[in-house]
Amino acid sequence: MSSNTELREMSDEQLDATAKEAAQTLFRLRFQSQSERLNTPSEIRKNRRLIARIKTIQTERQKAIS
DSSP: OOOHHHHHHSOHHHHHHHHHHHHHHHHHHHHHHHHSOOSOTHHHHHHHHHHHHHHHHHHHHHHHHO
């Protein structure tokens, strides 16, 4: 997983790509948790928090521009 400093150093395009990847992973994990048992249930929480961190950084950047 990426730390906050690593995320802040990324460009907007990299953040978008990371967010899309995390969202796809989260979808697969949720689907897997409903259909079978997960090996690491904590991965769902980690991906949700990663998406939240990315969205927070994107919002901060948008507010800084305006």
